[in-house]
Amino acid sequence: MRSRCFPRWEARQRWKLCCGSSWPGVGNGTLTTHVLNTATGLPAAGLVVRLAQLQEPGPQWMERTDADGRCQPLLAPGQGKSGTYKLHFETAEYWQGLGHTSFYPFVEVVFIITDPAQKLHVPLLISPYSYTTYRGS
Numbered sequence: 001m002r003s004r005c006f007p008r009w010e011a012r013q014r015w016k017l018c019c020g021s022s023w024p025g026v027g028n029g030t031l032t033t034h035v036l037n038t039a040t041g042l043p044a045a046g047l048v049v050r051l052a053q054l055q056e057p058g059p060q061w062m063e064r065t066d067a068d069g070r071c072q073p074l075l076a077p078g079q080g081k082s083g084t085y086k087l088h089f090e091t092a093e094y095w096q097g098l099g100h101t102s103f104y105p106f107v108e109v110v111f112i113i114t115d116p117a118q119k120l121h122v123p124l125l126i127s128p129y130s131y132t133t134y135r136g137s
Contacts, residue, residue: 031075048090080116
């Protein structure tokens with residue numbers, strides 16, 4: 001029996017046996033985000049997020065965060081390319097839906113993908129009068 005310290009290792013082994021491929025996100029880069037309402041400490045459910053690649057005209061994705069303030073990977077494994085990207089968060093619509101006004105009508109986070117094989121997570125923490133972001137894992 002394996003130690004309880006390695007549940008992720010065991011899950012990977014079960015995945016390989018079941019699906020015959022590597023664990024999702026291992027060796028294939030992805031881009032994910034989630035939004036947290038820091039005024040309430042709760043996920044920002046329903047907030048609209050768009051992704052655009054800025055170096056050249058290309059596809060844009062429209063996603064809504066789920067009840068946990070997250071959305072499915074914006075760039076699935078194999079979709080990412082090196083370049084400059086922009087995440088656009090529609091914060092005014094979100095705050096209006098809660099009956100608040102917001103100083104920031106939207107938030108745009110611009111970042112560079114240098115290694116498309118890496119997993120990137122770009123979270124956003126918001127309140128009506130501030131926001132912050134960081135490169136997560």
